[in-house]
Amino acid sequence: MVTGFDDTTTSELHRTWWATGDPVIMRHALGLMTRAEADIVIAVASDDRHPLQARAIESMGFGFDEAEFVPVLVHAFTHPDPAVRKAAAAAAFWFEPVAAEDGLLAAAHDDAFEVALEALDTLRYYPTQRVLRAVADLRAHPDERIRAAATTTFDELRETFEEEVVEGNPKTVALLREWMLPVRDLVGWPDEISPYEQLPLSARYSRREAVTEAELLALLDNPEVDRHELDPGLRGLDWSGYAPDARARATARLVGHPNPLFREIGCAALADWQCTGELIRLVADPSFTVRKSAMYSLSLLAPDPAVADVAWRYLAMATGTMAQEAVRTYTTHAGPAAVDQLVELARHDRRESVRSEAIDCLGKLHAVEAISGLADLLTEPPGVSWSVHNGLLWDFERLGLTVPIPPGLAAVDNLHVQSGLCGLVARQS
Known part of the structure; x- marks a missing residue:
């Protein structure tokens, strides 16, 4: 049996394994495939007679957040094989396509328990009145078993609804409570509306002092070190206290360590030490988790046009969360010069994650004119999820912009869309 997960295998290797014709090896290869092998993944996922269809649909859960792929996922909910229906419910978990809601609700009533359970788990991230009911x-x-799973999902959804109408601008909260009246018997809220108070960053996030160099080297030299020991022992630490010579020694060991977990966790230390070159090197690491950590860590450094160039070039081939990190890092290092490129991404990129991240970055740059110019996107139907609309509504709110409100949005059954819309209406009325 060939199984397991390895984030260091390459697209070329996946294709080589697929070409062997061996069913076991092909199944393993398909499970490791990414957006780079979409020609294979989508072909198999679209073939109702292919024995590996469920495996292909599972692979669509990461990096396939493009509108053209959604119909393949939606169709899979109607497949007679419960394994395929379960795979569709699992894949929808990661990018929440609006068009999958009907299929997920049907799957939640599926005769196959494993399908219903998967659908109920995914429906936690569909905050609509219809789903809540x-x-x-x-x-x-x-x-x-279904009762238990439904109770867990319902409790999470109810909490999501209630959190939106407990504190905030009284006018906004009142409008949102009015929208929630059809499910008033399922959610509760206090009579009083508390003003929203955001904690200062120092109160929300603090880091422990890093382990000593001797302790770090002992971990690096231990081939039997357990992941469960590393995660709490090395994550979230403040590495700034290391002396320059200790930094140099630790940097060489972290960057060149054979265990990708050390390289991934070590990116935080490299960021504290402003090791730009080493982080750029790790952006090309064989391990996806290391690359993602390195790209994120680059966003924490002082602006550098060279880093902006690295992030922009990497964005062309990135998908999912890695693409989001690349957009964020590009913006950090390009600054206001990124605005035109971000507008282009928000309007025309095929990746939903890239579009929504570009919109968020425009807001952080306070690019008022650019954000206002994207208001027409609110009139468009969702490409995959409501993330583009939610991002725009949030930007309009935090920048205090006045924009035309598309009448069609009032009918959208989605808590986050309505929350953003109520904020906009409350401020403009």
């Missing part, structure tokens, strides 16, 4: 009803399902 449907999941509430499933708490009375004759199968105890």
Whole structure:
């Protein structure tokens, strides 16, 4: 049996394995494939007669957040094989396509328990009145396992709804409470509306002092070190206290360590030490988790046009969260010069994650004219999820912009869209 996960394998290797014709090796290869092998993944995922269809759909969960791929996922909910339906429910978990809601609700009532369980897990991230009501009803399902899963999902959804109407601008909260009236029997809120108070950054996030150099080297030299020991022992630390000579020694060991977990966690130390060159080197690491950590860590450094260039070039081939990190790092280092490129990404990029991140970055740059010029995107239907619309509504709110409100948005059954819309209406009325 060939199984397991390895984030250091390459697209070329995946294709080589696929070409062997060996069913076991092909299955393993398909499970490791990414957007770079979309020609294979989508072809198999679209073929209702292919024995590896479920495996291909599972692979669509990461990096396939493009509108053209959504119909493949939606169709899979109607497949007679429960393994395919379960795979569709699992894949939808990661990028929440609006068009998958019908299929997920049907899957939540599926005769196959494993399909229903997967669908209920994914529906936690569909904050609509329709889903809240449907999941509430499933708490009375004759199968105890379904009742338990439905209760867990309902409790999370209810909490999500209630958190939006407890504190904030009284006018905004009142409008959102009015929108929630059809599910008032399922959610609760206090009579009083508390003003929203954001904690200072220092109160929300603090880091422990890093381990000593001797302790770090002992971990680096231990081939049997356990991941569960490394994660709490090395993450979230303040490495700034290391002396220059200790930094140099530790940098060489972290960057060149054979264990990718050390290289990934070590990126935080490299950021504290302003090791730009080493982090750029790790952006090309064989391990995806190391590359992602390095790209994120580069966003923490002082602006550098060379880093902006690295991030922009990397963005062309990145997908999912890695693409988001690349957009964020590019913006950090390009500054206001990034505005035109960000507008282009927001309007025309095929990757939903890139579009929404570009919009968020424009807001952080306070690019008022650019953000206002994107208001027409609110009139468009969602490409994949509501993330583009939510991002724009949030930017309009935090920048205090006055824009035309598309009448169609009022009918959208989505908590986050309505929260942003109510904020906009409250401020402009």
